[in-house]
Amino acid sequence: MSSTRVLLLGVLLDGPLHGYEVRRRLEMWAADGWANVAYGSIYHGLGKMADEGLLHRVEEGRGGKTLYEITEAGRAEFMVRLMNHWWEIKPIVDPFQVALTFMDRLSPADLVVAMEARSAQLKAAIGMLGRAIEAKRAHGAPRHIDEILRLNAAQLEAQRNWIGDALERVRRGELP
Amino acid sequence: MSSTRVLLLGVLLDGPLHGYEVRRRLEMWAADGWANVAYGSIYHGLGKMADEGLLHRVEEGRGGKTLYEITEAGRAEFMVRLMNHWWEIKPIVDPFQVALTFMDRLSPADLVVAMEARSAQLKAAIGMLGRAIEAKRAHGAPRHIDEILRLNAAQLEAQRNWIGDALERVRRGELP
DNA sequence: AAGTTTTTATTCAAATTTGCGTACCATGTC
DNA sequence: GACATGGTACGCAAATTTGAATAAAAACTT
Known part of the structure; x- marks a missing residue:
């Protein structure tokens, strides 16, 4: 889930979004081709990270739309994990x-x-x-x-x- | 699980083996670096495919060792999936x-x-x-x-x- | 304005993967 | 022989991922 987490946190860096919009952004940068970002993964990841305090849930009126906002802990986590991705040479999976x-x-x-x-x-x-x-x-x-x-x-x-x-x-x- | 399945079936092509030995072979060809082949995946996959009739369980006396033998259906499945892997260009996940x-x-x-x-x-x-x-x-x-x-x-x-x-x-x- | 399609937004069960925990057995060793 | 060591063999709970199902709202049709 490490990569998924970085992607989710990274997308939320500039402001709160709800799950569907997160997915849209990822599609926009074609990340859906090379990462595990089906809807289920996204909502699961967002929920999980909210429980862990990396994100903060913001209810948005009717419909039950939930916005997720990154917390300070989330930003720190993002940076740590991002750096890991730069420094680790993981075998290419093809x-x-x-x-x-x-x-x-x-x-x-x-x-x-x-x-x-x-x-x-x-x-x-x-x-x-x-x-x-x-x-x-x-x-x-x-x-x-x-x-x-x-x-x-x-x-x-x-x-x-x-x-x-x-x-x-x-x-x-x-x-x- | 598609890749996992091909690997498992492929390893069993030349004769029945038990889970642990399957893992050894995969390690031998360094497949553990670039595929999802933790122990759990292997035993799960073997069990699943046995249920589906691609493999056949052969009990081996005490200890409860279970040998898995590939069936004809399994060989056919292997070939189909192997060909898929040759023909599909999947984005590289890195x-x-x-x-x-x-x-x-x-x-x-x-x-x-x-x-x-x-x-x-x-x-x-x-x-x-x-x-x-x-x-x-x-x-x-x-x-x-x-x-x-x-x-x-x-x-x-x-x-x-x-x-x-x-x-x-x-x-x-x-x-x- | 009623009906239809599309887009938005999420949920859920099922499948899969992980990684650690648990035994068993052989071997050496003091 | 008691005991540690290490390889063999597997199971399991927890985490993750998928893909399809659902449903509300928006946009379009007639």
């Missing part, structure tokens, strides 16, 4: 690595087909990211959010290069 | 992206320090991966498992390059 683990369970022919297909798909995905960056901030997200997309593209590119390389070796029978 | 999201919440000076530190740490991590690959298979994992490490190193390298780039821009005041 389901594709699971596929690689069982490389040897596919026939060489199937493997080559799968690798070629993935390479093509990566190319398309990278292109799309590029275009998304061009089509600047249609959504009003801050500038530095593109950087995340750029980093993403670079990592996909790295994966693609690796595939190109490995493909050769598979063709020469050196892999798996 | 907690560091959370840190990037809030780039603008650090003072420029702190940001520069954090980026430099991370770059250095990445360098070290990449070096370690390299050496781990050199120190070939101390553990008896199949050859193609190094490839995962190699891919990992490449992606970390990409991250490091990105940081180098962004650092310049931060210094010039173009970011965030």
